[in-house]
Amino acid sequence: MRIALDAMGGDHAPGPIVAGALAALKSDPDLQVVLVGDRHQVESCFKETPPAGIELFHCTQVVSMEDSPVVALRQKPDNSISRCWQLLAEHKVQAIVSAGNTGAMVAGGLRLRRYLKNVRRPGIAALMPTLRGPCVLLDVGANVKPKPEHLYQYGVMGSIFARYILERQRPTIGLMNVGSEEQKGHDLAKETHALFNASPLREQFIGNIEGRDIHQGACDVIVTDGFVGNVVLKVCEGVFDFVMKMTTKELLGALSQEKAQAQQAIQALINRYDYHEHGGAPLLGIDGICIICHGSSGERAIKNAVGVAARYARSRLNQTIVQELASGPLQVTEED
């Protein structure tokens, strides 16, 4: 199992990226992690000789978080994200992982057009905490103007991901909308709703869900366009952070003897639900495995993401996507 890890991607790279790679190796000795980045900078992160499971792939350029993805990929051909994609395209690795510029990771994949057979557009799937365990939200940013067929395919892919990675037997699927009634929302929502109801997924499709249903655990997979999904993901992060700050302040003011215990309990909660620590979001629909991590990912998040990539690579997830899309109502008949 060989996984390429973008050593230059992320707010504090390469330090926590290298540390995450070492932690992942420790818990899964069958891994081989290829650190892609500036040799000098990466090597300076090792306190001792790297273990045998670590390789280095040198490249000289970095796409920064502020760079325009498309421009950066063109102007910096030797950047670590493009090199990761190249290793994947050449079958030298089975998976790639990056906490760098999300737009560049997606653009790199779309540019190669190495989609799985029958997939029309890849989508990013994020895990969201709920009262009933994590659910899958997709797309969270690869496709800001999708067609109904794309959203339907996200339902298929998200559902397979929930089966293989979250171990849900028969995942339920909901469509993000502004009301529960069938006729709600804009044309995209209405057409997607009709498509699901006429598809092999109709038994798993629970119809529209609203924003407040997500964290109740209303369904296992939530389908939406990349604009709404991206906004939702970041709003959740923001509210969580806001509420935790307010709660800490309020409690420290109200308690006298058990301040320390309260702080510890809140910290435990933050660690458990931290949106940065969920182990990355896969770009589903790619022929290969691509995991996109939060820019602020630390050692633990990178370790988790490499772990998810390995588990994904050992599963039949991608083969199942190809099969189930082939038997669906929407075989690819045109390029778009």
Added chain:
Amino acid sequence: MRIALDAMGGDHAPGPIVAGALAALKSDPDLQVVLVGDRHQVESCFKETPPAGIELFHCTQVVSMEDSPVVALRQKPDNSISRCWQLLAEHKVQAIVSAGNTGAMVAGGLRLRRYLKNVRRPGIAALMPTLRGPCVLLDVGANVKPKPEHLYQYGVMGSIFARYILERQRPTIGLMNVGSEEQKGHDLAKETHALFNASPLREQFIGNIEGRDIHQGACDVIVTDGFVGNVVLKVCEGVFDFVMKMTTKELLGALSQEKAQAQQAIQALINRYDYHEHGGAPLLGIDGICIICHGSSGERAIKNAVGVAARYARSRLNQTIVQELASGPLQVTEED
């Protein structure tokens, strides 16, 4: 100051609606509240003779929360929401307030087409708590497929609302998007971005904001389409509820002597930031005042909403909207 209050609208109407009306009257004796609804049901909510500030407008029908707005308005002509709009159209009241079916409230207003001069499409403005005090998010559901000009007008109207109701001197305006860079997002976002930058609001416009910026208090007014705004509003509600539940559970497990104090502190926080208690969301752009409340609104929320309606009615908010839209780059030249 005469305000019509939909006595039949809301999950527990008419009880908390009538109680809210009485509470509003107590704190503002200059009010005259017209309770619109079934005379028998409304009267049964009074323990003693209603004060002079209460009037009753009898009607026989109710739009339920599950009703399709357009169908219900047509099939139930004597419903309390249509009667409220009628009172407003006939200038018998200055404002209307309802916690009933939001879609029907909006549809009632759009059907009358009593827009303020120069307004192309009304939008619902919701208040959101942030670390720097409340901000205005609009539209949250009146217009799920807006044009860039509509979003620009939401910026103008939201900014005036923030000046008059939130007392911000010179409100900043942000555009909800999936990244901070100018070229981010779908066509609607890019075109709206350009429109603001070429408008008299360009000095107040801070550009794109992302989901996680909202609760940091990144700006005073956030402009978005009604689909995204509605999802964001409800997601915030859901995450808040989720985090409060998890925090309570975690703390009660961790503390021994100060459980009661912790519970009290959390309850205070819930009361302060409760999304149901914010006093309703105005439908801006209507010639008159229309405040839409959460279906679960209790006495306090209704009292707050009536208070906001009165404050709005006493201000020059609507006149200012007409003036500032007239001097903007986008006078109404066509109906759409």
